[in-house]
Amino acid sequence: MEGDRSGVRRVAYPLWSDGSDAVFSSTMWADEQGRYTSSACTVRDVSIRAADETNSRRAKRRRIDTLEGRVNRGARAVMVRLMLMVCAGACMGVIAQVRSQRSAAGAVVGVRALHRGAVQKPRHGPFALVLVIDAARFDEVDLKKMPNLARLVAGGTTYTRAWVGQLPSITETSHATIGTGVLPFRHLILGDKWRIPGTDQMSPDLLDAQLTRTGYIGKFIHQKGVPDIATFVHRKFPGSLVATLSGHKVYAADALGAGSADFVAFGMKDARGHYIPGAIPGHEPGEAILKSKQLDLPAYPRNGTEDEWTTTLAEKFLFKYHPRLMMVNFPEVDNYGHIAGTSASVMGPLMVNIDHQIGRLVAAYGRAGILPQTDFVITSDHAMVPALHTIDQGVVQRIIHQAGGQALYIGHGDYCPIWIKDLAAVPRVAVALANANMPNVQAVYVKDVSGEYRLVSSAARLADPAVNSTYLDLLSTFASGESPDIVLLYGEDTMTMTPGFAKIGRKGDHGGATWGAQHIPLILAGPGVKQDFVSDFPARLVDLAPTVETLLGAQPQNQDGIPLADALIHPSGPLIVRQQRVEPRMLRDVQALEQSAGLQTRR
The missing domain is CATH 3.30.1360 (Gyrase A; domain 2)
Structure with missing residues (x-):
C-alpha cells in the first residue's frame, strides 16, 4: 500500500520478461470495489515495498548465522587461556602440573559441550513439519510397504475422506491454500494463469521459472492482504523462523511461504548443468546451505533422487535454523504421474521412497532433540488421474x-x-x-x-x-x-x-472436480494429536493452516478453513461446534463425488 493510494490494493501482473529480473511491464491497481487501473511497475519496485520485512528477516538470520562463529571464537580464547595455565602449572612442580592438566581437561570438555549445544541445542516447542507429497493419491498409500508412515498413522489421526475441496486442484493453487488457509477466490492463485480483470489479457504463466524465482507468487499473495500461516507463527513466537522448501517446484515453495516465510528454497540447474540449491531473493539461507557440496549434484536428480535431495535440504535447514515451522513439497510423484499415469509399477517404488524420506526426517527431528515437541502433517496437494x-x-x-x-x-x-x-x-x-x-x-x-x-x-x-x-x-x-x-x-x-x-x-493429469483428482491422503501425528484415530470427516486443504496454527498455540483468524478439532487431544468447545456445523455440507459434497465416481466405474 502506497501513501498516495489509501484504500487501494495493489496487484502486480507482469506481462512479459526480458530474461532479467529488472522489469516486468505493468501493475494493476484494485480498489475495494474491484475496479482496476494500471501503472508502471518493476520487480524491483515490488521488492522495495517489502524492504523493511526483508531487512528484518536478514538481520534475524545474521544473528543466527553468527552465533556459531561467536561460540567458536569464545572456545578458542578459552583454549588459549587453558594452555597458558597448563604451562604455568608445569613450572610449579609435578603435583601442580597434574592438577592443572586435570582442570584443563575438564574445562575443554565443557567448552566442546557448549559449542555443540549452540549448534544443535534442543529448543522449546511446539514445532510443526508439513510434508506435501505432490499428486499422491489416497489409494497409493500402502502402509504395508511404508513402515515409517505406518508408525505415524499408529501414533496419530488419519482422514479417510480428505479432499482438495476447491478448484483448481493443481500445485500452485493448492500450496497457496495450504500456506494461507483461505480459498482461491481470496488468494487468487487460480492455476498456471488467469484473466487480468477488465482486460482481454492473461496473467503471466506461473510455470515460467525465470518469473517465479523472483518470488512473484509470494509477493502476489502477500499483496492480497490475506492471512498466512508464517505470519501467525511470527506473531505467536517472535524471533522464530519459518522455512518452505521443494525440489525444482519453486512455485510450490513460494506459494507455501505466501511472501512471509523467512526462507524459501528449492532446487535448480546452474550454468554447469549441476543441480544446486536456489532461493527467493530476500528469503535466502546462509552460504553453508547454498554452497553445500552435499547438495551439489552433477546432473538433474531423477527416479526418487530429487525427493532424497529435498530431504537433505530440509535436514540442513533443521540443524542450522531449527525452524518453528517447516513445510516441504516432494515433487517426484507428480513428475512421473504425468508421464506414467497411475501405473503401480512406477508409483509404488516412488511412494516407498517417500516413506524412506519421512523416516529420515523423523530421525533428524529426533537427533535435533525436538521430536517429542513436533507435530507432523502429511498430505498431498491433489491426486492424479489416468488418461483412460x-x-x-x-x-x-x-x-x-x-x-x-x-x-x-x-x-x-x-x-x-x-x-x-x-x-x-x-x-x-x-x-x-x-x-x-x-x-x-x-x-x-x-x-x-x-x-x-x-x-x-x-x-x-x-x-x-x-x-x-x-x-x-x-x-x-x-x-x-x-x-x-x-x-x-x-x-x-x-x-x-x-x-x-x-x-x-x-498419461496423467489433475486440476478438476473428479473424485480421482480430489481424494488425497491426510495424516496428522504428534504430541497434540489423537493417537490411532480414524476420521471420516471430509478435511480440506484449506483446513490445514488453521489446524497447524492451533497445534502451535496460535489463534486462527479470518481464514476460510477450520481447525480439525476431532484430531486434537484437547479441542475447545467452540472448535468442536464449528467443525460440526460444516460437516453436513462437506459430507454431502464428498458422498456425491464418491457416488458419481462409483456409478461411472460400473458403467
Whole structure:
C-alpha cells in the first residue's frame, strides 16, 4: 500500500520478461470495489515495498548465522587461556602440573559441550513439519510397504475422506491454500494463469521459472492482504523462523511461504548443468546451505533422487535454523504421474521412497532433540488421474470458433477452464459447448454477470444429479473476476489432450472436480494429536493452516478453513461446534463425488 493510494490494493501482473529480473511491464491497481487501473511497475519496485520485512528477516538470520562463529571464537580464547595455565602449572612442580592438566581437561570438555549445544541445542516447542507429497493419491498409500508412515498413522489421526475441496486442484493453487488457509477466490492463485480483470489479457504463466524465482507468487499473495500461516507463527513466537522448501517446484515453495516465510528454497540447474540449491531473493539461507557440496549434484536428480535431495535440504535447514515451522513439497510423484499415469509399477517404488524420506526426517527431528515437541502433517496437494479418456483441445477450439467466439486461453487437466476474449460471446459459446455433447464431458458451467456459475448443459448428463450441488460448491471456491468464463467438468479418468501432450505421450493429469483428482491422503501425528484415530470427516486443504496454527498455540483468524478439532487431544468447545456445523455440507459434497465416481466405474 502506497501513501498516495489509501484504500487501494495493489496487484502486480507482469506481462512479459526480458530474461532479467529488472522489469516486468505493468501493475494493476484494485480498489475495494474491484475496479482496476494500471501503472508502471518493476520487480524491483515490488521488492522495495517489502524492504523493511526483508531487512528484518536478514538481520534475524545474521544473528543466527553468527552465533556459531561467536561460540567458536569464545572456545578458542578459552583454549588459549587453558594452555597458558597448563604451562604455568608445569613450572610449579609435578603435583601442580597434574592438577592443572586435570582442570584443563575438564574445562575443554565443557567448552566442546557448549559449542555443540549452540549448534544443535534442543529448543522449546511446539514445532510443526508439513510434508506435501505432490499428486499422491489416497489409494497409493500402502502402509504395508511404508513402515515409517505406518508408525505415524499408529501414533496419530488419519482422514479417510480428505479432499482438495476447491478448484483448481493443481500445485500452485493448492500450496497457496495450504500456506494461507483461505480459498482461491481470496488468494487468487487460480492455476498456471488467469484473466487480468477488465482486460482481454492473461496473467503471466506461473510455470515460467525465470518469473517465479523472483518470488512473484509470494509477493502476489502477500499483496492480497490475506492471512498466512508464517505470519501467525511470527506473531505467536517472535524471533522464530519459518522455512518452505521443494525440489525444482519453486512455485510450490513460494506459494507455501505466501511472501512471509523467512526462507524459501528449492532446487535448480546452474550454468554447469549441476543441480544446486536456489532461493527467493530476500528469503535466502546462509552460504553453508547454498554452497553445500552435499547438495551439489552433477546432473538433474531423477527416479526418487530429487525427493532424497529435498530431504537433505530440509535436514540442513533443521540443524542450522531449527525452524518453528517447516513445510516441504516432494515433487517426484507428480513428475512421473504425468508421464506414467497411475501405473503401480512406477508409483509404488516412488511412494516407498517417500516413506524412506519421512523416516529420515523423523530421525533428524529426533537427533535435533525436538521430536517429542513436533507435530507432523502429511498430505498431498491433489491426486492424479489416468488418461483412460481424452478430450481433444482442438475440438474445443473449433466449437468456440464456430459459435463466433475467440478463445483467450483454453486450460488443461482433468477438466477444461476456458477464457473468452469477447465477454459478450460467452453465453452463446457456453451453449454451443453444451450442445456438442462431447463424450466424457459431464457438465458445462458458465459464469454469469453476478460472478456465479450455473449449469448450462443437461443435468441428465451427470452420472448422479446430486453432484451438481457439489460442483457448484467447488466452482464457488475460485469464482472471481479472474476465474474462467466457462468450465467443462469431465467424468473420471479423463483429461484434456493438447498437441504438446500428445507428442510426449502424457498419461496423467489433475486440476478438476473428479473424485480421482480430489481424494488425497491426510495424516496428522504428534504430541497434540489423537493417537490411532480414524476420521471420516471430509478435511480440506484449506483446513490445514488453521489446524497447524492451533497445534502451535496460535489463534486462527479470518481464514476460510477450520481447525480439525476431532484430531486434537484437547479441542475447545467452540472448535468442536464449528467443525460440526460444516460437516453436513462437506459430507454431502464428498458422498456425491464418491457416488458419481462409483456409478461411472460400473458403467
